[in-house]
Amino acid sequence: MASVYALLLLALAVFAPSFHRAGNWRDIAVANAPLLLTATGMTLVVLTRHVDVSVGSQFAICGVLAGLMAKAGWPMPVVALGTVAAGMAMGGLNALLVAVLGLPSIVATLATMVTLREGLRWATEGAWVEDLPPNFQWFGLGQAAGRALIVALSLAVFAAIAWALVHLRAGRAVYATGSDAEAARLLGVPARATVALGFVALGGLGALAALLTAVQFIDVQSSAGIGLELKVIAAVVVGGTAITGGRGTAPGTLLGVALLGTLGPALTFLGSHAYWERALQGAIILAAVASDAFEGRVVARPVDVVPEGARAG
Amino acid sequence: MPTPAAAAPSPGALLSLTGIVKSFGGVRALDGVSFEVRSGEVHALVGENGAGKSTLVKVATGAHAPDAGEVALGGRVIARLDPLAARRLGVAVIYQQPALLPDLTVAENIALAEEQGAPWRRVRWRERRRRARELLGRVGARIDPDAAVGRLRMPEQQLVEIARALGSDARVIFMDEPTASLSERETEHLFAVIRELRAKGSGIVYVSHRLEELFVVADRVTVLRDGRRVADRPIGELDRAALIRLMVGREVSAAAGEAARVPGDAVLEVRGLRSRAGGLREATFTLHAGEVLGLAGLVGSGRTELARTLFGLTPADGGELRVRGQAVTIPGPERAVALGLAYVPEDRKRHGVVGELPIAANLTLAILRELSRLGLLDRAEERRRAEQMSARLGVRAPSVEVPVSTLSGGNQQKVALGRWLATRPSILILDEPTQGIDVGAKAEIHRLVGELAGQGLALLMISSDLPEVLGMSDRVAVMHDARLAAILPRERATPEAVMTHALGHGAPDVEAAAAR
Numbered sequence: 001m002a003s004v005y006a007l008l009l010l011a012l013a014v015f016a017p018s019f020h021r022a023g024n025w026r027d028i029a030v031a032n033a034p035l036l037l038t039a040t041g042m043t044l045v046v047l048t049r050h051v052d053v054s055v056g057s058q059f060a061i062c063g064v065l066a067g068l069m070a071k072a073g074w075p076m077p078v079v080a081l082g083t084v085a086a087g088m089a090m091g092g093l094n095a096l097l098v099a100v101l102g103l104p105s106i107v108a109t110l111a112t113m114v115t116l117r118e119g120l121r122w123a124t125e126g127a128w129v130e131d132l133p134p135n136f137q138w139f140g141l142g143q144a145a146g147r148a149l150i151v152a153l154s155l156a157v158f159a160a161i162a163w164a165l166v167h168l169r170a171g172r173a174v175y176a177t178g179s180d181a182e183a184a185r186l187l188g189v190p191a192r193a194t195v196a197l198g199f200v201a202l203g204g205l206g207a208l209a210a211l212l213t214a215v216q217f218i219d220v221q222s223s224a225g226i227g228l229e230l231k232v233i234a235a236v237v238v239g240g241t242a243i244t245g246g247r248g249t250a251p252g253t254l255l256g257v258a259l260l261g262t263l264g265p266a267l268t269f270l271g272s273h274a275y276w277e278r279a280l281q282g283a284i285i286l287a288a289v290a291s292d293a294f295e296g297r298v299v300a301r302p303v304d305v306v307p308e309g310a311r312a313g
Numbered sequence: 314m315p316t317p318a319a320a321a322p323s324p325g326a327l328l329s330l331t332g333i334v335k336s337f338g339g340v341r342a343l344d345g346v347s348f349e350v351r352s353g354e355v356h357a358l359v360g361e362n363g364a365g366k367s368t369l370v371k372v373a374t375g376a377h378a379p380d381a382g383e384v385a386l387g388g389r390v391i392a393r394l395d396p397l398a399a400r401r402l403g404v405a406v407i408y409q410q411p412a413l414l415p416d417l418t419v420a421e422n423i424a425l426a427e428e429q430g431a432p433w434r435r436v437r438w439r440e441r442r443r444r445a446r447e448l449l450g451r452v453g454a455r456i457d458p459d460a461a462v463g464r465l466r467m468p469e470q471q472l473v474e475i476a477r478a479l480g481s482d483a484r485v486i487f488m489d490e491p492t493a494s495l496s497e498r499e500t501e502h503l504f505a506v507i508r509e510l511r512a513k514g515s516g517i518v519y520v521s522h523r524l525e526e527l528f529v530v531a532d533r534v535t536v537l538r539d540g541r542r543v544a545d546r547p548i549g550e551l552d553r554a555a556l557i558r559l560m561v562g563r564e565v566s567a568a569a570g571e572a573a574r575v576p577g578d579a580v581l582e583v584r585g586l587r588s589r590a591g592g593l594r595e596a597t598f599t600l601h602a603g604e605v606l607g608l609a610g611l612v613g614s615g616r617t618e619l620a621r622t623l624f625g626l627t628p629a630d631g632g633e634l635r636v637r638g639q640a641v642t643i644p645g646p647e648r649a650v651a652l653g654l655a656y657v658p659e660d661r662k663r664h665g666v667v668g669e670l671p672i673a674a675n676l677t678l679a680i681l682r683e684l685s686r687l688g689l690l691d692r693a694e695e696r697r698r699a700e701q702m703s704a705r706l707g708v709r710a711p712s713v714e715v716p717v718s719t720l721s722g723g724n725q726q727k728v729a730l731g732r733w734l735a736t737r738p739s740i741l742i743l744d745e746p747t748q749g750i751d752v753g754a755k756a757e758i759h760r761l762v763g764e765l766a767g768q769g770l771a772l773l774m775i776s777s778d779l780p781e782v783l784g785m786s787d788r789v790a791v792m793h794d795a796r797l798a799a800i801l802p803r804e805r806a807t808p809e810a811v812m813t814h815a816l817g818h819g820a821p822d823v824e825a826a827a828a829r
Contacts, residue, residue: 166436167436169435170433172417172436175414179414180414183413186376186406190397246415247416
C-alpha cells in the first residue's frame with residue numbers, strides 16, 4: 001500500500017504539480033487529523049479481534065455535547081475533558097456489552113450505533129448547536145494556530161499510541177488477545193480487560209476527534225459522523241491490520257488514512273470526477289484485503305524446512 | 314530473572330489438591346480427587362481419555378475453578394486461583410495442544426509468560442530475544458526467536474511451549490503429553506531437563522499415554538479412572554501391565570496385534586520420488602495389498618512430507634509412481650482420491666475432522682457426491698451410512714448427530730479414519746493415528762488397522778511410537794534426513810535397527826532391487 005501511495009503522489013507531481021502546494025497539504029492534514037485519531041482507536045479494537053460500528057454516533061453526540069458545554073460558558077479545557085469523558089463512557093458501554101456480557105461486537109455496537117444516533121435525534125430534534133462562544137472556534141486561537149494545534153495534537157496522540165503498542169506491556173497484550181484470547185488468558189494476559197480497554201480508548205479518541213472537528217466550524221451539526229465507521233474501518237484495513245485480529249500496526253493505519261484522505265482531493269486535481277472517489281476507495285479496500293488473504297495463504301503453506309533439532313548428528 | 318516468591322520451604326508437598334469435585338453440565342469430570350506434588354519428584358498422572366487428567370491439571374493451574382475441594386500451594390490454601398496467580402505462585406504448564414499465540418513471535422510468546430508487572434512497563438525486545446534463545450537452547454531446539462509461532466510445525470511449537478515453561482523458574486511444572494510430537498532425541502533432551510529440574514527441588518507432574526516414558530522418568534504415579542483416583546504409588550511397585558489394568562479396570566493386551574498376513578499384489582510403487590517444495594529428497598518403496606508398511610523416523614525426517622507428496626498436497630518434482638501397475642502422476646488430492654488413495658493427517662483438530670459438524674456429516678464429507686442426487690442430499694441415506702460406519706469403527710457417542718468436538722480424542726480419530734474409509738480406498742496413509750489417545754482407543758485403532766489389512770487394504774502407517782510401528786507393521790521403512798533410508802522386514806525390525814537407520818548410522822538397507 002505504501003508503494004500505491006507513493007505512486008499516487010508521484011502521479012500528482014507529474015500531472016498536477018499544483019497539488020503539492022503547502023496550502024493544499026495543510027487542508028488535507030486538518031481534514032484528516034480527526035479521522036486519524038478515530039482510526040487509531042479502531043486499530044486497537046480490531047487488533048483484539050473486535051470491531052466498533054458505533055463510532056459515527058458517538059462522534060455526533062460528542063460534538064453536540066462539546067458545543068453545549070461551550071455554550072454553557074465552561075472554559076475550553078473543561079469542555080475538552082468533558083467531551084473525552086463522555087466518549088469514554090460510551091466506549092465503556094460497548095466494553096460492557098462485548099467484554100463483560102460476551103456479545104458479538106458487530107451486533108452489540110450496531111445496537112449502540114442505532115440507539116445513540118436515535119437518542120441524539122430525539123434529544124436535539126435535529127437542531128444544530130448554534131451561537132457558539134468566540135473561544136470555541138479554533139479554541140479562540142485564530143484559524144492558523146488552531147489548525148496547527150489540531151494537526152499537532154492528533155499526531156502526538158497517534159505517535160504515543162503507536163509507540164505504546166510496540167513497547168508497552170499493555171500494547172503487547174492487545175496483540176496477544178487478538179491472536180488467541182484463550183491462550184492469552186492462560187498466560188495471564190487479562191484478555192477481557194484488554195478488549196474493554198480497546199473500546200474505552202476508541203471512545204475517548206473518537207470524542208477527541210469530534211471536538212477537533214467541531215471547533216473547525218461555526219456551529220455543530222447533530223447529523224455529523226454518519227458513515228464515519230465505514231471510513232475508519234476502511235482506513236484500518238487498508239493499513240494492513242487483519243480484521244481477524246492479532247496482526248497490524250499503527251503506522252499502517254496512518255498510511256491508510258493518508259491514502260484514503262488524499263484520494264478525493266487528488267481526483268479533483270487530476271481533473272477526474274469526484275464521483276469516482278468511492279469506487280476507487282472500494283477497489284483499494286479490496287486490494288488490501290486480497291493482499292492480506294494472499295499473505296495468509298503463504299503462511300498457511302507448510303514450512304518446508306526440516307526442523308533443526310530433529311536432525312540427528 | 315525475577316524468581317516468583319518461593320513459598321516457605323515446606324517438607325514435602327509443594328502443591329496439594331484435596332477432595333476436588335468438578336462437573337461440566339451434569340457430567341462429573343472429577344469426583345473427590347486428591348493429589349499432591351512433592352519437592353524433587355516427578356509425579357506421573359495417567360488414565361484413559363476422559364478419566365479427568367486434563368481437568369485436574371486445569372484445576373491445579375487455575376484455569377478451572379473447582380466446585381468443591383481445596384487447592385494448597387506451599388502449605389497455604391488458595392481461595393481463588395486463576396492462571397496469573399498460579400504462575401506467580403510458581404506453577405507452570407505445558408499444554409498438550411500448545412497454548413501459543415500464532416501471530417506473535419517465538420520470543421514474545423516466551424516472554425509473555427515470564428514478564429510480570431504493570432501494563433505500562435516497557436517491553437525490552439533485545440532482552441526477550443536473548444532470553445528466548447537461551448531457553449530454546451536449554452531444550453535443544455534451534456528455532457528463530459523472531460519467527461511467528463503460527464509458521465512453526467507442531468513439534469517446534471511444542472518445544473517453544475516447553476521452553477516457555479522452563480523460563481518461569483517454576484516450582485511445580487505440569488507437562489501434559491509433552492512428547493506427543495517430539496522425536497526420540499528431543500524427548501531424551503526433555504528428560505535430561507526434567508531430571509535437572511527435579512535435582513533443583515522442583516516438582517513435575519507428567520501426563521503421558523506413552524507408558525514406557527513413565528517408567529523412565531517418573532518417581533510416583535497417580536492413576537485416575539472415571540474422575541476418581543484409583544492409585545497413588547511409587548512407580549517401582551508397578552509394571553506396565555499392572556498400570557494398564559489400573560487405568561482401564563480390565564485386561565487389555567498392550568502388545569499391538571500380531572501381523573500375520575500374506576501380502577498380495579503391489580498396489581503402489583514409488584521410485585525416486587522427490588519434492589523440493591515438500592522437503593523430500595528421495596523415496597523408493599513398494600506397497601502391497603493387505604500389508605501394513607510402517608514408516609518410522611525422527612520427527613522432521615520427512616515422513617509427513619512423503620505422505621503429503623504421495624497424496625498430491627505438495628507437488629513432486631521427480632520420480633515415478635505406479636498405482637496398480639499404471640504409471641500415474643498425482644498433481645492434487647482429487648486425483649489421489651480418484652486413484653483410491655486416502656490420507657488421515659496428523660493434526661486431527663485442524664485437518665482430520667470438522668469439530669462443529671455432527672459425526673454423520675463428518676463421516677460422509679468425502680462421499681457427498683454419492684449421497685446426493687441433482688445436488689440434493691439424501692439425509693436418510695447419510696444417516697444410515699454414518700451409523701453403519703460408526704458401528705464398524707466402534708465410535709462411542711450417544712448418536713451420530715452429536716458434534717465431533719464433544720468426543721474424546723480416540724473417538725475423533727475413529728471418525729477421521731471413517732471419513733476416508735467411506736471412500737473405499739485401496740491405499741490408506743495414516744499419519745500418527747494414535748497420537749495423544751488413550752490405551753483403550755489405541756488398542757481399538759490397532760485392531761482396525763489389522764482388520765483393514767486383512768481385508769486387502771494397503772496401509773502406510775507413520776508413527777513415532779516405536780512399539781506401535783514394530784508391533785503393527787509387516788515391514789518397517791525408516792526415514793532419515795528427508796530420504797527413505799531403509800526398509801526392514803518384520804523379523805529384522807528391532808528397535809535398535811530402526812533407531813540406527815533413523816539416526817543415519819545404518820548401512821544402506823533398502824530391499825534389494827530384485828525384491829521390487
